[in-house]
Every structure is written in C-alpha cells, then in structure tokens.
Amino acid sequence: MATPQFASLLAALPPLSVANARADGRDCKICGGATEFFDVVDFNKFCNVTDYYAFGRSGIPVCYWRCVDCGFLFTDFCDAWSPEDFSRWIYNADYILVDPGYSEIRPAQLAQQVGCRLRGLESIAILDYGSGSGVMTERLRRQGFAGAMNFDPYSSPARPAGLFDLVTCFEVLEHTPDPIAALEEMRAFLRPGGCILFGQSLQPANIAEVRGNWWYVAPRNGHVSCYTEESLAHLAARAGMTFCGRAQLFLFRGAQALPVTERLYREFGPALIPRRLFAPGLGGDAAGNHALDSEWHAVERHPRGAFRWTARDTITWPLDPLPIYPCDLLVSIPLLGRAYPTVLEDAILSIGAGWAPVLVSGTEIRARIFVADSSAPEIRLRTQEPRSPADLRGVSDSRPLGISVPTALVGAANPGRSPRWRPPDLLP
Numbered sequence: 115m116a117t118p119q120f121a122s123l124l125a126a127l128p129p130l131s132v133a134n135a136r137a138d139g140r141d142c143k144i145c146g147g148a149t150e151f152f153d154v155v156d157f158n159k160f161c162n163v164t165d166y167y168a169f170g171r172s173g174i175p176v177c178y179w180r181c182v183d184c185g186f187l188f189t190d191f192c193d194a195w196s197p198e199d200f201s202r203w204i205y206n207a208d209y210i211l212v213d214p215g216y217s218e219i220r221p222a223q224l225a226q227q228v229g230c231r232l233r234g235l236e237s238i239a240i241l242d243y244g245s246g247s248g249v250m251t252e253r254l255r256r257q258g259f260a261g262a263m264n265f266d267p268y269s270s271p272a273r274p275a276g277l278f279d280l281v282t283c284f285e286v287l288e289h290t291p292d293p294i295a296a297l298e299e300m301r302a303f304l305r306p307g308g309c310i311l312f313g314q315s316l317q318p319a320n321i322a323e324v325r326g327n328w329w330y331v332a333p334r335n336g337h338v339s340c341y342t343e344e345s346l347a348h349l350a351a352r353a354g355m356t357f358c359g360r361a362q363l364f365l366f367r368g369a370q371a372l373p374v375t376e377r378l379y380r381e382f383g384p385a386l387i388p389r390r391l392f393a394p395g396l397g398g399d400a401a402g403n404h405a406l407d408s409e410w411h412a413v414e415r416h417p418r419g420a421f422r423w424t425a426r427d428t429i430t431w432p433l434d435p436l437p438i439y440p441c442d443l444l445v446s447i448p449l450l451g452r453a454y455p456t457v458l459e460d461a462i463l464s465i466g467a468g469w470a471p472v473l474v475s476g477t478e479i480r481a482r483i484f485v486a487d488s489s490a491p492e493i494r495l496r497t498q499e500p501r502s503p504a505d506l507r508g509v510s511d512s513r514p515l516g517i518s519v520p521t522a523l524v525g526a527a528n529p530g531r532s533p534r535w536r537p538p539d540l541l542p
Contacts, residue, residue: 132417140179140190143339144293145348147183153326154178157191160212160334169211169334176333178326178340182448183390185342186293187317187331192338193291197267204336205268212334216285217247224284224313225253231378237261238279238374241303244286245270265303277305280374283312289336297353297366307372309379310355313363317342322476344444347388356385356438369438384484385441391431391493392448393422393519411513413521421450424516429495433465440486445493447479453515454506461497466490479517 128134140149157174159166180187192200210217228250232238236258242251245264254262263274281300290296300310315330317340330337341349343357346364350357355366359382367375367385393410409430411423436443445463452458461472463481466489470481479495500514 142181142184142186143188143291144186144345144352145181145184147181149179149181149186152178152180152187153331155326155331155333157333159326159332161329161332161337162212163329166329166332178331180321181345184345184348184388185317185321186345186348187321187340188291189333189338190291191333192336195291200336201268204334212332218249220285221246221250222253224282225250225257228282228311229254229257229259231381232259232280232374235374235377238372239263239276239305241265241274241278241281243281243283243300243303244289250282250284274303277308278303279305279308279372281308281310283310285313285315287312287314287341288330288339291338293339293349294352297349297355301353301355301366305372307368307370307375309368309371309375310366311363311378312366314341314346315362319475343386344388344446347386347444351388351437356387356441358383358385358442385438386444386482387436387438387441388444388446389493390446390448391519393521395420395521411515414518416450416520420521421518422521423453423500423513423518424497425500425514427497427499427516429497429516431493433490433493435488436485439488440484443483443485443493445481445483447495448520449474449477449479450518450520452517453503454501457498457500457516459498461495464494464496465492 135151138151141147142149154175154177156167157172157176158169159176160169162168176189176191178187178189195203232240238259239261240251240254240259240263242248242254242262242264243266245251245266246269248264248266248270251262251264261278263278264270265272265274281303283300287293287296297310304310317330318324318328321328328340330340347357350366353366355368358365358367358379363382365375365378365382367379371379393413394407395413409424409426409428411425413420413422415421443465458472458474458479461474461479462469463472463479463483464470465483465485468483468485468490470483472479472481472495474480497516500516502514503509503511
C-alpha cells in the first residue's frame with residue numbers, strides 16, 4: 115500500500131493528457147519561448163565525472179526545463195532564494211568539496227590566459243565579476259594590470275566605484291537564476307565601448323540523449339542555468355549587445371568599441387545572430403507575403419499546434435536587416451516530420467552566395483552561415499524533391515510532401531506571441 119505521503123499525491127493526479135504538460139510548462143527566462151520538462155536530478159548531484167553522488171543523495175528532487183526555441187536549460191528550484199539562502203545551502207563551507215579548483219587553481223590559470231591576451235593594454239580598467247576570493251584580480255595586478263578590481267555578490271559584495279573598459283566573468287552565468295538581470299548588472303559596470311569577456315561551458319550536441327546525466331547539470335554546484343550558443347546570442351540581444359566566441363570563451367559587446375573590445379572582437383568575432391524560422395501562417399509570412407504560400411501546402415492541425423508541409427524542394431524566407439555586419443547567422447527550423455527518411459539528405463541553407471549544409475538534430479534543422487553584408491534578401495532551404503504518399507505508400511494522398519514545419523512554436527505557452535526574434539537597437 116502506498117505511504118500516506120504519496121497516497122495523497124497520487125490521488126490528486128489528473129487523467130493523463132498532453133494538455134498537462136503544457137499547463138506545467140514555464141516560459142524561457144531568456145527568449146520567452148515555451149519550455150518542456152527535461153529531467154530531474156537529486157540536489158546533491160555535483161560536478162564529479164566519475165561519481166555524481168559521491169556524497170550520497172539528499173532526497174530533494176530538482177527539476178530542469180529546456181526551451182524548445184533557444185535551448186536554454188534551467189531549474190526554477192532556487193528562483194525565490196535570497197542571497198542568504200544561497201550562502202547557507204550552496205556556497206557554504208562544503209562548497210570546496212564540490213568544486214576544489216574554484217578558490218586558487220582555476221582563477222590563477224585564467225589570469226595567465228587573460229593577461230597574455232591583453233598584453234600591451236595594461237592601463238585598462240578591468241572588473242572580474244563573480245570573482246570568488248579575488249585570486250584572478252590579484253594575479254592580474256602582478257602582471258601589471260593595476261586597474262584590475264573584483265566584485266562578487268557573495269564573497270566581495272562591496273560594489274566598486276567607477277566604470278570599466280572590460281568586465282571578465284568566468285564560470286559565473288551558470289550560477290544565476292536570472293541571466294538577464296546578471297548581464298544587465300555586468301553591463302552597468304562598463305563604460306561606453308567596453309565589453310564582457312566570459313568563459314562558459316555549453317550544452318553538448320547530444321544533450322537530448324544524455325539529458326540530466328550531463329556532468330554540468332549539478333545543483334549542488336549552484337548550476338541552475340545551462341546555455342547554448344543560441345541562448346547566449348538571445349541573452350546578448352536582450353541587453354542590446356551582440357555575442358561571439360568559440361571553445362568556451364566568449365564576448366558580449368555593443369556597437370561602439372574601445373581598443374580592448376576591438377582586439378578581442380578580432381579574435382572572437384564575427385557576431386552570432388540567431389534566427390528561428392517557421393512555416394507562414396494562413397495569410398503568408400509575418401509580413402503578409404502571400405507569394406510564399408505557393409511553397410507550402412495548406413495549414414493542418416496537430417495536437418500541439420498548426421503546421422504546414424513544404425510543397426517544393428526550395429523554400430524561402432525573407433531576411434530582415436541584421437544588427438551588425440559581417441556576422442554568422444545561426445538559423446534553426448523546427449521539424450515536425452519528413453515525408454520520407456532521405457528528404458533532408460544533402461540539404462543546404464543559403465543566403466546570397468553563402469551556404470552551409472544543414473544539421474538535423476532531433477526535431478530541428480540548423481545551419482550557421484556567414485553573412486558579409488545586407489545585400490541578400492532571403493534565406494533559402496534546399497531539400498530533396500517532395501514525394502507523394504501515394505507514390506511512397508500507395509495511399510490516396512497525391513500531394514508532393516517534403517518536411518512539416520510548425521507555423522508557431524509547438525507547445526508554446528502563449529500561442530499568440532510572435533515567434534520571430536526581432537533585434538533591438540544596439541547600445542553604444
């Protein structure tokens with residue numbers, strides 16, 4: 115017999131329905147898109163690749179959610195916590211056991227890397243945000259960066275005066291339950307033209323398979339937010355900035371550029387701009403372009419939203435002006451289905467003369483394309499020729515079908531919202 119604790123919970127469960135999942139969803143903290151339940155881990159899970167539960171289980175479940183738009187992965191377990199709560203339950207005397215490198219080894223290594231990159235710019239003002247014990251700042255000063263200072267909401271909460279040419283932030287953003295507020299606070303420390311240099315582990319390509327077994331999903335380390343490149347690009351846009359970088363080292367910058375920003379952007383640029391594309395609605399695309407309807411079959415209904423099948427081997431979307439050129443455009447297209455397994459074999463996305471092969475990952479098509487200037491008017495997807503179910507399976511449907519794409523975000527918490535990401539004006 116079920117224990118009284120679980121008997122009451124089980125008795126309160128509603129009948130199974132996909133509507134329950136939508137009702138239980140959260141809006142993405144970064145882009146506002148719909149999220150889906152992703153996984154649950156125990157609170158004591160920490161970053162130990164050989165044994166996540168070396169210190170035993172706590173019996174406290176921590177649920178994680180993932181945005182089906184930008185891929186942002188997060189838990190709301192700590193959203194209502196105060197700084198005192200974080201200090202008591204996570205950043206306490208035991209924290210060194212779950213992250214032995216944070217106090218000395220990692221900041222010393224980072225200071226050496228940053229100092230080498232900034233050689234010749236020793237006169238700039240640097241703020242290390244989320245600095246822990248301040249080791250990185252002290253090591254930078256030893257290298258001649260006398261204007262280096264540190265700030266940490268927990269260990270060094272006194273806010274430094276003045277503005278800075280560069281804010282550094284290493285393995286910090288995963289600790290914040292409010293990424294937008296954290297970035298806005300960092301940006302407030304910058305003088306016009308300054309930038310934010312940060313290090314961040316990103317979700318692996320197979321995150322949909324490993325799920326909560328990814329080593330970085332670790333609530334005992336305070337890892338409450340986990341990012342993709344696309345989610346970081348959206349985060350930058352929310353702050354009026356652009357995002358670029360590679361191999362866990364990245365840059366947020368505005369439209370203007372101080373010498374330190376110019377140097378780092380030459381190394382880490384171009385900017386990465388996300389675009390998520392959908393099938394046009396009943397009246398054409400978002401701009402009312404009915405001509406695009408000829409590339410698509412009529413709108414159909416799915417238990418979780420409307421969708422359309424492609425009718426041609428080439429599908430086009432208008433390309434809105436981008437906030438900065440040149441740039442890398444990260445294009446993603448949600449994929450509901452394929453008329454036949456090889457329809458996306460050798461598929462490409464192109465913009466003007468630039469093109470890239472598409473990567474089909476689960477229920478999404480993705481490609482990263484370099485865009486040199488504003489001359490290209492559209493984005494094109496080229497697939498194999500559509501084929502009819504009559505030819506493929508001998509059924510009565512003679513329509514040539516390629517792939518099916520939702521007209522809005524499938525499972526969106528707010529189906530009426532515009533799914534198109536619109537770039538704000540860049541801050542100076």
